[in-house]
Every structure is written in C-alpha cells, then in structure tokens.
Amino acid sequence: MTLAKQDTELDLGDKSLSGGHTRRVAAELLGAVLDQGRLLDDSMDRSAAFEQLSGSDRGFARLMVSTVLRYLGRIDAGLQPLISRPIIALNPDVRSLLRLGAAQSWVLGTPDYAVVGASVDAAKAWPSTRPAVSLINAVLRRVVSETERFEAQPLKAIWPDWLWNDISQGLGKTAATQMITAQTQQPRLQLTPRAGDPVALAERLGGRVVGRASIEIDTIPVEDVAGFKAGDWWVQDVAAALPAQLLGAKASERVLDLCAAPGGKTMQLAASGARVTALDRSKPRLKRLRENLKRTGFSDIDIVAADATAWRPEAQFDRVLLDAPCSALGTLRRHPEGAAIKTAADISRFPDIQGRLLAAAAEMIKPGGVLVYCVCSPRPEEGVEIVTPEILAGRWRRHPIVPSEVPGFETTLTPDGDVLTLPQAGLVHDAFYIARLVRSAA
Structure with missing residues (x-):
C-alpha cells in the first residue's frame, strides 16, 4: 500500500x-x-x-x-x-x-x-x-x-498482533483498520470554548465548528493559539466533549465528576452553572486539574483527592459523570505509543475496576438522578459489557441518547441508545463508548 x-x-x-x-x-x-x-x-x-x-x-x-x-x-x-x-x-x-x-x-x-x-x-x-x-x-x-x-x-503490521486480534475480534476488521488509519494521521487541534458563540470563536481562530460546540484548528503550539492565556478555551477531543454534554447538567444542580483529572469535563460541567465536585485519586493529576481551572477562571469547584470506590459524599448528587479508568486504546491517534508499550495483560484489569466504580456511583446519586458512563476505549469488555441488563438490574435503567443530541455523531448511536465513536469520514476523533443511565428508585 x-x-x-x-x-x-x-x-x-x-x-x-x-x-x-x-x-x-x-x-x-x-x-x-x-x-x-x-x-x-x-x-x-x-x-x-x-x-x-x-x-x-x-x-x-x-x-x-x-x-x-x-x-x-x-x-x-x-x-x-x-x-x-x-x-x-x-x-x-x-x-x-x-x-x-x-x-x-x-x-x-x-x-x-x-x-x-x-x-x-x-x-x-x-x-x-x-x-x-x-x-x-x-x-x-x-x-x-x-x-x-x-x-x-x-497496514495491520503497525499494531502488535495481540492488539489487532483484540480490536478486530471485538469490533470487526473494518473498525480495526479505521482505527489504525486514524492513528497514522497527525491530529488537528480540537478545543472546547469556555463560553459564548463557538462559530464566532472558530472564525477568530481560523477553524471550524465540529460536533455540538467544539472547534477544530490547524495544529500549532497550544500556547500560541489566541485566547490561551485568557482561558477562552481548553484542549479537548470532540468525542471527549460528548459525555459532559449528554449529562445535561443544569444551573445549581449538584454534579459529581468521578475520575475528573485533568479537568476538561469538569470545566464543561462548571460552565453549565452546576455546583461541581471533582474527584480523582491521583494528586499529581489533580495538580494539573487545578492549573487548568486557574487558567480558565473556574474557582468554585470542590476538589477531592480520594479513591472513588471507597469515598462517599455527605449528600447524594443530582448527576454523576463517570469517566472510568480504561485501556485508552481509543486515543491512539493522539497517543500512538500506547500500541507499543501496552500489553494484553495491562488492559485486562480494567473491566473489574470499571464495574466496581459503577457500583460505587450508585451509592452517590439520588434516585432518579442521571449518570453518564464513558471510557476512551471502544473495546466491548470496557463498554457495552459493563452496562449489560444483568449488571444494571435493580439499580439503573438506560436513558437512550437520541440523534438530535449528538450532531455530527448520529451514525455512532448503537441500537441500545449508547454512543460508540469509531473514526468516521470527514471527522477524525477519539474512540469513546458512552452510556447514559438513570438511578432506579431505592
């Protein structure tokens, strides 16, 4: 080729x-x-x-x-x-x-x-x-x-055999090939505006609006992009911006961002006017989150350093965003080293962690509250197999995502109303799995 x-x-x-x-x-x-x-x-x-x-x-x-x-x-x-x-x-x-x-x-x-x-x-x-x-x-x-x-x-020679076999068996050879092709392309810079009209900001930066409100521009050093010091935007993949958008946080609601660092989704939630608690177990990553919040001017975030599987809030939240730790194989286009330095053994541990986090989140949210579960991995083991009817029974019900909520990503909807953002023509982005759930009455 x-x-x-x-x-x-x-x-x-x-x-x-x-x-x-x-x-x-x-x-x-x-x-x-x-x-x-x-x-x-x-x-x-x-x-x-x-x-x-x-x-x-x-x-x-x-x-x-x-x-x-x-x-x-x-x-x-x-x-x-x-x-x-x-x-x-x-x-x-x-x-x-x-x-x-x-x-x-x-x-x-x-x-x-x-x-x-x-x-x-x-x-x-x-x-x-x-x-x-x-x-x-x-x-x-x-x-x-x-x-x-x-x-x-x-083209498949780019990946080690274990990775090709894992992705092609889980998603099919076509999807695996699409992911490799995306990995070979130098990514453009994608941004989330802090506020205001994304069209106007895109014009100012010489870019285009993608998805609901993200902006894509030519890649240059981040510090050289207009508005960096003013905190007008933050770097965030267009697919990574979807989970917070789909959570639907409203002003004055209490919202929990689990596994929050480095803070892109936290800032999205704060921009909605919600009262946000950002939790992460990694103090170095929380330091980066604080730096991002300072640059963008969000000062009223409650930051918690804790293990989400053990921590419990004093009062339950209206909404929870769970961006669970994962293999991150959906980000290979931006972090291609993952294909070389990760092993099958490395990624096999994540489904257990993800399941425990989802169970813990059920204790943190009010009955009728909304949770968005997401991972930057397209692997079924980390996505659809974590939110099976058997696992959800008695605690959660699905709140299906509809096409009008995901402009530009309509073809990524699954029959269950989840989102699986595999690479698509005309828009290169990370591969995310996203499911929206509602907490059942106690």
Missing part, C-alpha cells in the same frame, strides 16, 4: 537542515518511550535536552518520534530485512536512530542526504552509537533507496 508523504503537524520550514543533535535528542525521547515505557509527553517534559532545542527543532524532534510511534510495526517490518540480526537485539540507541531515519524517509519525505547524513552525524557524536556508525550508514542508504520495503507491509 503506497501512502502519500505525511503532512507535518507544525509549519517547520525546511527541516532537512536540522542536524545530528536534533536526531540524537529525538532518539533519546524515542528510547524513553519504547525502552522505558514512558508516555511521549512525559518524556519531553523530563528532557532538558529537548527543552534546550529551538522551537522549530523541538517541533521536528516531536514529529519524528511521533511518526515512528504511529507506524512502528510497519517500520520495523521494513527495516528487518536490511539488518542481519533481530532489530530488537540491536543497541537501543542504534535501533532508535534507524527507526527515526526510516520514518523520515518512508513517511515524512525528508531528503535522502539529510536522512543519512544527519543520522550518521548523530551516531558519531553519541558514545553508545559510535561503534555502529558504519552499520547505520549502510542500513539507511538502503532505506532511502528501497522504499518498497515499507510500502509492501500491510
């Missing part, structure tokens, strides 16, 4: 001139993700070398690393015939430079001389890769001349 060269997520100019040092920093970031199991954002936050790059070089380093992560299995399948031993057996830093070089040539369209020359420069300057300079030079010379090795690999 031949793919067009990947569009960059930032306007970087001619980055063929970005030299060996930027490649080395990118290789260090890639190693932190793939060899140490860190998230890319966390790796960049921890890297002094990355911070010291110029703005454009930081953008290019991130682009190179994210491109490897988007295409990892396919890149490795293309590289392996060019190396005499298993790629996984190589020195990790050598492996990172080769993967980055292949991504530049096969996906980003970086000029051949820059792919080879800058990668060799990086290898010469790095003690751990200096002994492998000849290998890196030889392999990358073949990479730039043998693009068919990448193009011959099937």
Whole structure:
C-alpha cells in the first residue's frame, strides 16, 4: 500500500537542515518511550535536552518520534530485512536512530542526504552509537533507496498482533483498520470554548465548528493559539466533549465528576452553572486539574483527592459523570505509543475496576438522578459489557441518547441508545463508548 508523504503537524520550514543533535535528542525521547515505557509527553517534559532545542527543532524532534510511534510495526517490518540480526537485539540507541531515519524517509519525505547524513552525524557524536556508525550508514542508504520495503507491509503490521486480534475480534476488521488509519494521521487541534458563540470563536481562530460546540484548528503550539492565556478555551477531543454534554447538567444542580483529572469535563460541567465536585485519586493529576481551572477562571469547584470506590459524599448528587479508568486504546491517534508499550495483560484489569466504580456511583446519586458512563476505549469488555441488563438490574435503567443530541455523531448511536465513536469520514476523533443511565428508585 503506497501512502502519500505525511503532512507535518507544525509549519517547520525546511527541516532537512536540522542536524545530528536534533536526531540524537529525538532518539533519546524515542528510547524513553519504547525502552522505558514512558508516555511521549512525559518524556519531553523530563528532557532538558529537548527543552534546550529551538522551537522549530523541538517541533521536528516531536514529529519524528511521533511518526515512528504511529507506524512502528510497519517500520520495523521494513527495516528487518536490511539488518542481519533481530532489530530488537540491536543497541537501543542504534535501533532508535534507524527507526527515526526510516520514518523520515518512508513517511515524512525528508531528503535522502539529510536522512543519512544527519543520522550518521548523530551516531558519531553519541558514545553508545559510535561503534555502529558504519552499520547505520549502510542500513539507511538502503532505506532511502528501497522504499518498497515499507510500502509492501500491510497496514495491520503497525499494531502488535495481540492488539489487532483484540480490536478486530471485538469490533470487526473494518473498525480495526479505521482505527489504525486514524492513528497514522497527525491530529488537528480540537478545543472546547469556555463560553459564548463557538462559530464566532472558530472564525477568530481560523477553524471550524465540529460536533455540538467544539472547534477544530490547524495544529500549532497550544500556547500560541489566541485566547490561551485568557482561558477562552481548553484542549479537548470532540468525542471527549460528548459525555459532559449528554449529562445535561443544569444551573445549581449538584454534579459529581468521578475520575475528573485533568479537568476538561469538569470545566464543561462548571460552565453549565452546576455546583461541581471533582474527584480523582491521583494528586499529581489533580495538580494539573487545578492549573487548568486557574487558567480558565473556574474557582468554585470542590476538589477531592480520594479513591472513588471507597469515598462517599455527605449528600447524594443530582448527576454523576463517570469517566472510568480504561485501556485508552481509543486515543491512539493522539497517543500512538500506547500500541507499543501496552500489553494484553495491562488492559485486562480494567473491566473489574470499571464495574466496581459503577457500583460505587450508585451509592452517590439520588434516585432518579442521571449518570453518564464513558471510557476512551471502544473495546466491548470496557463498554457495552459493563452496562449489560444483568449488571444494571435493580439499580439503573438506560436513558437512550437520541440523534438530535449528538450532531455530527448520529451514525455512532448503537441500537441500545449508547454512543460508540469509531473514526468516521470527514471527522477524525477519539474512540469513546458512552452510556447514559438513570438511578432506579431505592
């Protein structure tokens, strides 16, 4: 399958001139993700070398690393015939430079001389890769001349076998292919306005309104988008904005946001005028929530650090939003490293947690109160199998979602009136499962 060269997520100019040092920093970031199991954002936050790059070089380093992560299995399948031993057996830093070089040539369209020359420069300057300079030079010379090795690999090769099998068996091969295709696309920036007319804000930012009230713009550094410091908006995937919208919180109602950090849904609920309690067990994540609330000017949120399965409020709430911990496989288009660093064992623990949280939420909400359950995962085990009639019996009844409530997402409605936001033509977004329930009378 031949793919067009990947569009960059930032306007970087001619980055063929970005030299060996930027490649080395990118290789260090890639190693932190793939060899140490860190998230890319966390790796960049921890890297002094990355911070010291110029703005454009930081953008290019991130682009190179994210491109490897988007295409990892396919890149490795293309590289392996060019190396005499298993790629996984190589020195990790050598492996990172080769993967980055292949991504530049096969996906980003970086000029051949820059792919080879800058990668060799990086290898010469790095003690751990200096002994492998000849290998890196030889392999990358073949990479730039043998693009068919990448193009011959099937799209499904991007994912590890366990992930392809899990998603294709649960949702079908078509849905799995749609998710992989979405993963290969650099995401545009999607925002939720704090208040006012989303059409006017979209025009001001040069974007478009998507969904009910989200805004999509070209990706640039968040701090450079007009209105960032003023708190006019926050970054939030258009599908991630649906659960709070569907909860239907009203002014003066008491509303609980369970597993609230980093706060996008909390801010949506606060904007409705409701009296919001935001609960999360992670103090570092709550710190980020507080920072987001401060920037956007929401000061009257009750923040609780607690385990939601054990915590109980003094008085029950009118509405509860439960964005349960999950595999997050629906966010691979924005966090493609998840496909590489997660395992089947990692994700198998979530259904038990989700079931316990739903049971706990039943004790926190008034009879007749509304709960929205959601996960950023399309897996049936974390969605529809958590809200089966057997599990709901005696505690909950479904409050079906109707097409008029989800403009742009009408085709994502299930026969039960839930939402499953798999990628669709014309609008790329995360994969979410959302169900709306009403608490039965005690």
